Every structure is written in C-alpha cells, then in structure tokens.
Amino acid sequence: MEFGFSDLQEMLRKTARDFLQKECPKSLVRESEQNDEGYSLDLWRKMAELGWMGLIFPEEYGGVGRSFLDLVLLLEEMGRALVPGPFIPTVCSGLAILRYGSEEQKRQLLPKLVEGGLILTSAFTRPIPPAVAMKDEIGREDGMYVLSGTRLFVPYAHVADWLLYLAENKRRRTLLLVDRKSRGISLTPLETIALDKQWEIVVDKVSVPPANILGRSGEEIVTKLEEWGALAWAAFVLGGLEQVLEMSVEHAKQRIQFERPIGSFQIIQHQCADMVMDIDGVKFLCYEAAWKLSKGLPANKEISMAKARASDASRRVCLLGIKIHGGVGITVEHDIQLYFRRAKAAELAFGDADLHREVIAKEMGL
Amino acid sequence: MDFEFSPEEERFRQQVREFFMKEENSVNGARREWDSGEGFGPFCWDVLRKLGKRGWLCPTWPKEYGGLELPFIYRYILMDEMFYFTNIYSTVGAGMAGPVILRHGNAQQRQEYLPRIANGEIEFTLGYTEPQAGSDLAALDMKAEDKGDHLIISGQKMFNTRAHYSQYHWLACRTEVTTPKHRGISLFIVDLETPGITIRPIWTVGGVRTNEVFYDGVKVPREAIVGEKNRGFYYILEALDYERISTASGLERDFQEIVDYVKKRGESTPLERQKLAELAIDLEVSKLFSLRVASMLNNDRIPNYEAAILKAVVSETEQRLVNTAMQILGSYGQLKKGSKWAPTNGKFEWRYRESLEGLITRGTSEIMRNVIAQRGLGLPRS
Numbered sequence: 001m002e003f004g005f006s007d008l009q010e011m012l013r014k015t016a017r018d019f020l021q022k023e024c025p026k027s028l029v030r031e032s033e034q035n036d037e038g039y040s041l042d043l044w045r046k047m048a049e050l051g052w053m054g055l056i057f058p059e060e061y062g063g064v065g066r067s068f069l070d071l072v073l074l075l076e077e078m079g080r081a082l083v084p085g086p087f088i089p090t091v092c093s094g095l096a097i098l099r100y101g102s103e104e105q106k107r108q109l110l111p112k113l114v115e116g117g118l119i120l121t122s123a124f125t126r127p128i129p130p131a132v133a134m135k136d137e138i139g140r141e142d143g144m145y146v147l148s149g150t151r152l153f154v155p156y157a158h159v160a161d162w163l164l165y166l167a168e169n170k171r172r173r174t175l176l177l178v179d180r181k182s183r184g185i186s187l188t189p190l191e192t193i194a195l196d197k198q199w200e201i202v203v204d205k206v207s208v209p210p211a212n213i214l215g216r217s218g219e220e221i222v223t224k225l226e227e228w229g230a231l232a233w234a235a236f237v238l239g240g241l242e243q244v245l246e247m248s249v250e251h252a253k254q255r256i257q258f259e260r261p262i263g264s265f266q267i268i269q270h271q272c273a274d275m276v277m278d279i280d281g282v283k284f285l286c287y288e289a290a291w292k293l294s295k296g297l298p299a300n301k302e303i304s305m306a307k308a309r310a311s312d313a314s315r316r317v318c319l320l321g322i323k324i325h326g327g328v329g330i331t332v333e334h335d336i337q338l339y340f341r342r343a344k345a346a347e348l349a350f351g352d353a354d355l356h357r358e359v360i361a362k363e364m365g366l
Numbered sequence: 367m368d369f370e371f372s373p374e375e376e377r378f379r380q381q382v383r384e385f386f387m388k389e390e391n392s393v394n395g396a397r398r399e400w401d402s403g404e405g406f407g408p409f410c411w412d413v414l415r416k417l418g419k420r421g422w423l424c425p426t427w428p429k430e431y432g433g434l435e436l437p438f439i440y441r442y443i444l445m446d447e448m449f450y451f452t453n454i455y456s457t458v459g460a461g462m463a464g465p466v467i468l469r470h471g472n473a474q475q476r477q478e479y480l481p482r483i484a485n486g487e488i489e490f491t492l493g494y495t496e497p498q499a500g501s502d503l504a505a506l507d508m509k510a511e512d513k514g515d516h517l518i519i520s521g522q523k524m525f526n527t528r529a530h531y532s533q534y535h536w537l538a539c540r541t542e543v544t545t546p547k548h549r550g551i552s553l554f555i556v557d558l559e560t561p562g563i564t565i566r567p568i569w570t571v572g573g574v575r576t577n578e579v580f581y582d583g584v585k586v587p588r589e590a591i592v593g594e595k596n597r598g599f600y601y602i603l604e605a606l607d608y609e610r611i612s613t614a615s616g617l618e619r620d621f622q623e624i625v626d627y628v629k630k631r632g633e634s635t636p637l638e639r640q641k642l643a644e645l646a647i648d649l650e651v652s653k654l655f656s657l658r659v660a661s662m663l664n665n666d667r668i669p670n671y672e673a674a675i676l677k678a679v680v681s682e683t684e685q686r687l688v689n690t691a692m693q694i695l696g697s698y699g700q701l702k703k704g705s706k707w708a709p710t711n712g713k714f715e716w717r718y719r720e721s722l723e724g725l726i727t728r729g730t731s732e733i734m735r736n737v738i739a740q741r742g743l744g745l746p747r748s
Contacts, residue, residue: 001375001439002368003661069367249743264746266732269739276738277675284654285647287367295370305647360646361639365629 003284005073012066013073019050020081026335032084037159038197039085047083048116053091057098061110067294068228072235072286079239079346082338084196086119086156088232093120093164096175096225100215105177109162121160122225123151123178123201126168134202138169144207145176150200157187157199164214165203166222173218182206194345230350231289231303234310237346238282240339241314244321245275247336251325262324271320278313285309301363304356311353314343369657371439379443382422386451389416396452403574403720405531406489413452417444418486423460427468431476432484438663442613442656450615458490458528459483462605463536463555470593470601479534479555491528491558492609493537493579494602496521501733503538504548504599508581510539512595517541519556519584525727527576529565533558535579536605542596553598554590561585572720607670609728610677611659614652617684620717621649623710624691641690648683655679671742678734681724688718 005013023043032039047053056071057063071091078087094113097105097120112118126149127133133150140146147167157163157180165178178185184206190198215221249272252263262268285306292299318340322329329336347353371379386393395409406414417423418432425440427433434440449455456462464483467475482488499506508521519539529535535556542550556563562584568576593601625642628634634642655676659669669676691714692699703712725731739745 001371001657001661001664003658004665005367249745252745261746263739264748266736266748269745269748270732270735272743272745273678273735273738276742277679280655280658280675281651281679284658285650288369288650288654291367291369302650305650308643309647309651354640357640357643357647358636360643361634364625364642364646366625366634366639366642 009070009073012070013077015050016052016074016077017080019046020077020083024081024083026082026338029082029084029338033195038156038195039159043083044085045116047087048114053087053094053116054114056091057094057110057114061098061106062114063110067290068231069287069290069294072231072290075232075235076239076242076286079236080243082240082342086121086159088229088236089121089155089160090119092225092228092232093122093162095228096164096214096221097177099224100221102211104211105214109177118162119156119160120162120164121155121157122164122166122229123154123157124164124166124222124226125152125154126150127152134204136168138167138174141207144209145213147176147178147203147206147208149203151203152198152200153190154199154201156197157201158189158197163201164225165208166218173222175214175218175221176208177212177214178203178206178208182208192345194341196342196345226350227300227303228293230307230356231286231293233346233349234282234303234306235286235290237310237314237343238279238286240343240346241275241279241282241317244317244336244339245272245279248272248275248321248324255326268324271324275317275320278309278317282306282310282313301360304351304359304363307351308353308356308360311347311356314347318343371443375439375443378440379447382444382447385416385420385422386447389413392416393451396454400453401716403570403572405528405575407531410452410454411486414457414486416486417448418484421484423457423486424464424480424484427464427480427484431468431480439660441663442660446613446615449613450619453616455612455616456609457483457486458492458532458536459488461611462492462609463490463534465608466553466601466605467555467592469604474589475555475592488534489528489532490534490536490555491526491532491577491579492605493523493526493529493535493556495523495525497524500524501730503602504546504551506538506540506551508537508539510541510552510554510586512541515588517554517586517588517590519554519581519586521581523579523581525568525576526565526579527574527727529558529577529579530567530575535563538598538602541598544596548599550596551598551602552595553592553601554586555592556584556586556590570720570723572723573716574720574723604668606729607668607673610673610734611656611663611669612676612680613656614649614680614683617652617680617687618649620691620713621645621687623713624687624694627710628694638694641693645683645687645690648679648686652676652680652683671738674729674734674737674741677728678731678738681721681728682731684721684724688714688721692718 051064054063055066059065136149160180163178163180165176167174184204186202188200192198252268253261255262289299289302289306328334392409392412396413399407399410421434422444425434425436426438496506510517510519535558537554537556540550541552544550562582564580566578659672659676662669695709698709701708702715
C-alpha cells in the first residue's frame with residue numbers, strides 16, 4: 001500500500017511536463033483552435049519520437065510496454081498543457097485493436113500507430129432523432145459489407161486514416177475498420193465549444209471487406225473502448241484542473257484589492273480549499289482505476305467513479321478559478337477560458353457524470 | 367501507486383476481523399454503549415483491554431510501551447475494523463495523547479502512561495475548548511499559576527466529551543500572558559480524581575453526553591507538564607493533526623444499510639440511484655484520502671493539510687449520507703428507534719441528529735479550509 005510513484009514514473013512525468021512547457025505553449029493551443037488541422041503535426045511527430053503513442057503498446061509492435069497508470073500520468077501532463085490533437089482517440093482505438101484485433105490487423109496498424117504515422121478515431125454516436133440523418137443500413141454485396149449511416153462527434157475525422165465505425169443491425173453491434181478516405185464518406189465540421197475538431201460523418205453505401213470487422217462482440221469492444229476513453233479524459237481533465245488551481249492561487253497571492261492580496265480573504269481561501277479537495281478526489285480515483293487496469297483487474301466501477309467525479313469537479317473548479325480571477329477571468333486573452341471550454345468537451349466525452357453514476361448504481365445492484 | 371495490502375497486512379486484517387466477530391457479545395455491547403451517547407461502559411473497556419493485550423491498539427509503538435513496532439498501516443487496519451464494528455473511530459489515548467507523549471513526553475511520562483494506554487486500561491479526555499475559546503483556541507484562559515514544584519489551576523473547560531469516564535485530562539492551560547497568545551500555553555496531564563475538579567454533563571441534540579469541567583484551585587504537580595512549559599500550543603497542533611485521522615469504514619457500514627434498504631424495498635428510482643452512486647463516489651474518495659494519510663505515516667511523513675482534507679471530506683460525506691438516507695426514507699425517516707414503523711430501526715433519525723457534531727468537532731469545516739489554504743497552498747493569513 002503506497003501512495004507515491006516510482007523514480008521511472010516521476011521521470012516520465014517530469015520529462016513530459018518540461019517538454020510540453022517548451023513545445024506546447026498556449027499560442028499553439030490557441031492556433032490549433034483556429035487552423036484547419038486542429039493540432040500541430042510537428043508536436044505530434046515529437047511526441048511520437050518520445051514514444052508517447054506507443055507507451056502502453058507491447059514492444060513487439062514497437063511500443064514501450066508500460067502500464068495504463070503510466071499512460072494516466074502522461075495524459076495528466078498533456079491535459080495540464082491542453083495538448084490538442086487526436087492522441088486519445090488514436091490510442092484508445094489502438095488499444096481496441098490490440099485487444100480484439102486479428103493478427104493481420106494488429107500487424108498492419110499497430111507499428112504505424114506507435115510511430116505516430118497512423119491516426120484512428122471512433123465513430124459511435126448515432127444522431128437523435130434519426131429522422132434527419134442518413135438512414136443506418138448494413139447490407140452485403142459481393143462478399144463485402146455495404147454501410148450507410150450518420151455518425152456525430154467523431155474527433156479528428158478529417159485527419160484520421162481509419163474510423164472505428166459502430167454499425168448496428170437488428171440490435172447487434174459490429175465494429176468495422178473503415179478507410180476514412182473511402183468514396184461515399186463525407187465530412188462536415190461541427191462547431192463545438194472547445195473548437196476541438198469534432199465531425200459529422202455521412203457514410204453512403206461504403207464497401208468494407210469482412211476482414212475489417214474488429215473482433216467478435218462489438219458490444220464488448222465498444223464498452224471497453226468507452227471505459228478507456230472515459231479514464232483517459234478524466235486524467236486529461238485532472239491535469240487541466242491542477243493548472244487552473246495553480247493559476248488561481250498565484251493570482252490570489254498577487255492580486256491586491258482593499259490593500260491586501262485577495263488570497264488573504266477567507267472566501268478566496270475557502271474557494272481554493274474546495275478546489276484542492278475536488279482535485280485530489282479526482283486524482284486518486286483516476287490513479288486507482290488506472291492501477292486496477294494495470295493489474296488486469298476489473299475496473300469499470302472505478303473508471304466510472306473517476307469520470308463522474310472528474311466531470312462534475314471540472315465545472316466546479318473551472319468556475320471557482322474564473323471567479324477568483326475576476327474580470328480578467330472571462331476574457332479571451334486570459335488562458336483560463338481555454339481550460340473552461342476544454343473541460344466541457346472532456347465532461348461530455350464517453351459519458352458525463354449522470355451516465356457514469358447509472359453505471360455505478362448498476363454495479364451496486366440497484 | 368499500489369492500492370493493495372501485503373499478504374501480511376491482509377492476514378492481520380483477517381485476524382482483527384475474526385477477533386471482532388468472535389467477541390460478538392462484548393463488541394455489540396461496546397457498540398451499544400458508544401451509540402447510546404453515554405460513553406465507555408464495561409463492554410467498551412473489555413474490548414479495549416482485549417485489543418490491548420494483543421498489542422493491537424497501538425501497534426506502531428515500541429514494544430517496551432506495549433506496541434508491536436509495526437508500520438502505521440497496521441494501526442490503520444485496526445482503526446478501520448474497530449470503527450466498523452464498534453463505531454468508535456479512535457480512543458484519545460491511542461490516537462492523540464499517546465503519540466504526543468511518545469514524541470514529546472519525558473521518560474517518566476512515557477513509562478507512566480504509554481503502557482497503560484496501549485493495554486487499553488486508561489483513556490484521556492481532551493481539554494482544549496472553553497466558553498470563549500473554540501476555533502480560536504489560543505484565546506483559552508484557564509490559568510495555571512506556577513508555584514515551583516506544583517501549579518494551581520483554575521478555570522473552565524467546555525465540550526470535554528470523554529471527561530466523565532476518562533482517567534486523565536489532556537489539559538491546555540495558560541501559564542503566561544503573552545503576545546501572541548499561543549506562546550503562553552502549556553499542556554498538562556491531570557488525574558481527573560484530583561480534588562477541585564467538577565464535571566457537569568451537557569447533552570447534544572445527537573444524544574451524546576459531553577461535559578463542562580470546572581477547575582477550582584486544583585493542585586497539579588510540575589511533572590504533569592508535557593514537554594516544555596509555554597510550548598503546549600505546538601504539541602496541541604500536532605495532536606489535532608492526529609485527531610483528524612480516521613478511516614471511513616463506519617460511514618461505509620451505514621451506507622450499506624441504506625443501500626440494502628433500497629434493494630430490499632425494490633424498484634429504485636433514477637434519482638435514488640444517482641444520489642446513492644454519488645455517495646459511493648464520496649465514500650471511495652474518503653477511503654482514498656484516508657489511505658493517503660496512512661501511506662504518509664507509513665513513510666514517517668507527518669500529514670498536515672492532508673489530515674485537514676481527510677477530516678473535512680469524511681464529515682461532509684457523513685452529512686450527505688444522512689441527508690440522502692432521510693430523503694430516501696421519506697416520512698418514515700423521522701420515526702425514532704422503537705417505533706414499529708421506523709425503517710432501519712430509526713438508525714438515520716438518530717444519525718441525522720448525531721452527524722452535526724462531525725462538522726464542528728476536531729476542527730470545523732471552515733477551519734479545515736483555512737488550514738488547507740494556508741498550510742497547503744501557502745495563501746497568506748487574513
């Protein structure tokens with residue numbers, strides 16, 4: 001029973017933090033919100049060189065073979081720096097292929113992913129109501145699967161090589177690897193609060209070979225991928241909240257009003273204390289969930305706890321942070337709004353607090 | 367990060383748990399005595415002595431004082447099981463006074479008190495609060511006049527909860543008028559049988575007996591001073607940090623009761639599921655914060671703002687627990703134990719009243735936030 005990290009893990013954290021402080025300044029984050037790619041290809045390449053994409057993939061695919069706990073540490077630093085890009089969708093989809101893919105699929109995709117040369121994303125969400133969308137269809141023709149449908153909130157679809165496309169047919173869920181460049185696929189950008197390049201995809205009679213079906217049970221794979229994604233975003237948000245707290249405490253120490261630093265007023269102190277308690281809760285829930293995954297133990301309840309708490313805490317912490325900053329806290333120029341908007345996207349990715357509480361309740365037998 | 371206990375630690379937990387289950391009669395009796403609000407009775411003492419005999423009460427202490435020289439995690443395990451089975455989260459002797467005597471008492475005091483604490487033979491009552499000194503502890507005014515080989519103590523203490531069944535008073539007095547005030551406070555161990563001490567009960571809305579304690583010219587030997595004269599405030603701050611250490615097992619037990627009630631009743635509503643799931647998260651966080659403190663102590667690091675976080679979160683989780691339970695029970699929640707219609711035998715009607723004290727004793731939630739902000743984040747004092 002130990003609440004501390006190994007020297008190797010501390011080094012991973014420090015290296016990541018120092019690297020990102022230099023290579024992912026807020027100017028890059030802001031630029032990525034405005035440009036077409038939505039991320040820095042140069043930064044992506046450097047991250048790959050550091051072995052980040054391959055951090056938890058086995059050495060046989062060129063990865064580093066580290067644990068989910070190490071990935072969480074890395075994501076925490078990435079969240080602190082607000083690193084833009086398709087890292088989480090790529091790694092989570094890659095994990096799905098690692099766990100459930102055929103030898104052929106793994107061989108074809110994973111080494112490239114680990115090198116940073118492959119981008120994956122998941123296309124799961126069907127629109128509600130379905131009426132306005134391309135109707136979901138899955139047919140067979142000449143031994144191929146022919147897919148039609150609309151999927152929303154697909155991260156970085158415009159740069160993805162492959163989509164993990166969730167098809168539903170008579171209540172049976174199947175995951176297929178679909179070439180994003182297929183004819184019949186059209187993309188429409190979604191303007192979202194975090195300006196984080198999420199897309200509407202319309203798939204119109206796209207042929208997919210049976211060899212591109214992933215695994216046997218689409219239901220199970222989607223569940224697992226959503227768990228990994230939920231924990232990944234919880235860890236990303238955690239890093240962001242820690243940065244928000246640091247900014248707020250620094251501001252409270254510097255800002256003079258009524259002839260004293262505002263951090264000497266009790267209300268500000270209590271707000272900061274509330275932020276600490278929320279953040280530390282998220283932190284240890286994330287670490288516990290990640291540790292369980294690292295040990296190969298079932299962790300769905302712990303993951304849901306981490307994601308639920310991260311989702312709710314992110315609203316509270318960002319709000320308090322903005323309030324402590326006062327007027328400058330609501331300007332575009334100040335960095336805190338970047339965390340505020342990104343936190344909302346993270347909250348909604350792979351289930352918000354209400355959804356995850358329902359998972360927990362079910363686990364409790366309610 | 368490792369959330370697993372070692373095989374030896376798991377074995378210890380099994381042994382402790384088996385003890386509590388085997389000694390069912392005494393343990394249930396101890397629980398009844400504690401929950402009655404009237405304090406330790408014969409069953410409590412029996413359980414404490416039996417734990418003490420095994421060295422389990424103070425397992426981290428040197429063997430010469432009745433300990434087992436084990437890492438803190440063993441004390442954590444004992445506290446966890448004891449809280450679960452008896453609802454007593456700690457004794458003052460083992461949890462607060464003892465550790466300070468160990469670190470700051472002289473050889474004679476260590477010999478005099480530590481073995482009897484470890485054996486479960488004696489208990490202490492905390493003597494900090496006064497009518498005019500609560501959160502502002504340094505404002506305390508009970509005076510100890512130095513007469514050379516003894517001191518004469520006069521004044522009044524408030525909310526000294528264990529006074530009516532403890533053998534010793536862990537007493538904070540003013541030995542000097544100073545600016546700032548805290549530099550004139552000394553810490554004493556006073557035998558509560560000493561003439562001149564009067565104890566009067568105060569009853570809380572939660573049904574717990576606490577006490578006013580009056581000292582009228584009480585003669586106390588110089589040897590009663592713990593550590594250095596006028597340095598008492600610092601020892602008290604240390605004792606307060608220890609006091610804020612608890613596990614969450616008692617809350618987990620109560621939580622399970624309301625969850626079982628809902629399961630048995632059937633057809634949980636979405637709102638009930640949301641609230642109970644949120645409580646489950648709160649309890650997991652409480653447990654993790656408790657483990658963090660345990661891990662620090664295991665590595666000989668003294669927690670300070672981390673203990674404040676733990677205390678605030680556990681007591682506030684307790685509030686949410688009792689409020690959620692009452693919401694779920696509806697009109698029936700107001701029925702007291704003994705009513706034929708009372709669900710969970712009136713457990714939450716009582717806990718709803720009794721849980722108030724958690725927000726105030728051992729340092730109010732507000733003071734905890736001051737500690738977190740000032741000691742944890744370095745924010746300047748007001």
